Amino acid sequence: MKMKKVIATVLSCAMVFSLAACGSGDSGSTGSTGSAATTATETAETQKADTGDEKQPEEAPAGGVELEVITTFAGNDGNAQNYKKFYQQWEAETGNKVVDMSATSDDTFKVRIVTDFETGSEPDVLFFFNGADANSFIEAGKVVSIEDIRAEYPDYASNMSDGRIPASLVDNKAYAVPVNGIWEAMFVNMEVLDAAGVAKPGADYTWEQFEADCQKIKDAGYTPIAAALGDIPHYWWEFAIFNHTTPENHLTIPESASDEIGQGWVAAMEDIKALYEAGYFPDNTLSAKDDETFAMFVDGKAAFLIDGSWKVNGIVSACQSDPDDASTLDAEKLSKFDVTYVPAKDSRKTTDLLGGLTMGYYITKKAWDDPAKRQAAVDFVSFMTSDDVVPVFAQHAASALKNAPEVDESVFNELQIKSLEMMAGCTSITGVVQDLFQGESRVPTFDGMPEIVTGKVSAVDAVQEGLDIYYSTN
């Protein structure tokens, strides 16, 4: 009996200790020791700083630093391989290590980043959006501004044109060092246009010509516009509004649906509704997902597709028998695709595009306050935004480099070259207003687009509802 009690007690203790050991093992193997050491060092450094005996950042230990980095260069992102190649090169040159936690950019990713900052588990370096998505951690002072970094590292991002580095919406300071810009334009399937007897839209293409061409394409038995209005109406929403605003006031959110800009927004929704009623979108545009309508476009069943610069790689992949192997590209199939400007209406010029430098590298306060990591973080961002690296990422898109090198077209495929030609004729690039008009405010006109085009909700009511939500939450 006594023996059994002893065994029971020993087993209980063993279980409790094993659980405790598991717990400490997980967090403690490197993390807790590391953070304890870091805290100790940090305290010592803080004390030195207080007494004016701070070490110069340049003298920080070189090599051996482990840097946690999160970017969106992952999954199907066209620059995922470039990112991997360059951070490995940086590792080899510096002896530091990148703990890469990159993930594909989507809503879940954005939530993860915000949550990471909230819970104090943010990375050391972050490649992220510089619009409203970054407001929460900038408001909380969890990232360091370029100005503050330059106070200690005057050469930080000095190869960038400051005027082109987007400022935060919170305090109008620049935080993120941009790499590659994005643009939005209209891709065309020339095979469909040829079959319908329609010429490639040019730099003076108007809305009226576009409607006439859509009718011709429809009459020829094709779908004029590849878009899933029930899933991703974003691009049409943005350009339709841009058609009723100017590059100067496009980023102004109207006070109400009845003021001048608000009326433009309403007219934009009405334009999309007119296209829907004319039958220019796919028959299943309200129930299809974006990848279905994109498949229609690449399969030669639809003529026009408004999308972003990242779609160049998507179209190229669709022309490869193995989407991951560039050597399997069907060049003839790719030659049937082109990219041009979105048809213009009212005050907007056809060659006015949407886009910009919407993302960049942040250095977090956590890394900045860690003397062991500060130098490495600055070094890493400087390397990844250097004159040699940025052009590889930017390709046919814009960058903020002061001295952008000549583009070597020989390394580009046909669609990338066509993109470069299109960009060469662009008269302006304006940011997208949907980055400012976020969350619940967008629901009545984004998710509510099917209700607008089917007439279940009037455009003016939907716009006003979105604005009411916007002003009640901001």
Next chain:
Amino acid sequence: MGANIYKNKKPLFLFLLPAFIFMTVFLYYPFFKNILDSFMQIKQLGRSGEILNEPWYSNYAKLLTDANVRTALKNTVIMTIVTIVGQVGIALVLALMVDNIRHGAKVFRTMFFFPIVVSATALGLLFNLIFLYDTGMLNQLLSALGRKELIDWKSEKWALFTMMLPVMWQYVGFYFVIIVTGLNNISEELYEAAAIDGATKLKRIWYLTLPLLHNVLCTCVVLAVTGALKVFDLPWTMFPKGMPLKSTFLTGTYMYYQTMIVKDVDYGSALAVMIVILGVVLSRVVNAIFKEKDY
């Protein structure tokens, strides 16, 4: 003396403690915090509520006027009926048929059970391909049979059917296995006696099998109803954001939509509370109706 060791229950608490702590931290704390959050203003996912809504019950007032909540509740009720009739009903018919064959019963059991082991998300993607408008399997098949017009299986007209069919199909095998096990527990002697008395096969099913399966069927119905309230991944994979025209929302998918897509986190919390209340009420009603009997 040897049995005295079982009288001391203290070590048992030690063993129960980790599970208790785990449940408290990861289930009960979030549950009660969620109730609190449903009355607060939450700006962003990952942030806590700091101030109360104005009025504090505004999210619950919104529940009453939100047309999408009505759609979600209606669809959830339809889904519940479909699971009872479609899953348990079909499983019963299949089980009765398999129970009457001499060879190959095991093969059928495995075949019907198999969809259960495939993840719902994978099934959603699979059925997406089957119901695709342009190059979907079903429309290709119909075209081959001479149909000229493509059918949009995800349009408002067909959406509920397209959404519920795979959900129903996936779980038929689960109830099939439970019912077959119940059938195996019925003594062969009873059937033999009934046969000697001249009962036809249908009469044997009606007067013997079904009454003796009563408790098994009750369990299946309770599981089906509670399962129907939790269905999420397959409908969300096939019909995200309640597409088309917000006609396919279920309570679970609508809560996810409000929280993750619209980012109205506190309203999502109120929806979660509503789902819990609905679940508790429905399961009590079902338990009361389908009470197990003692034989």
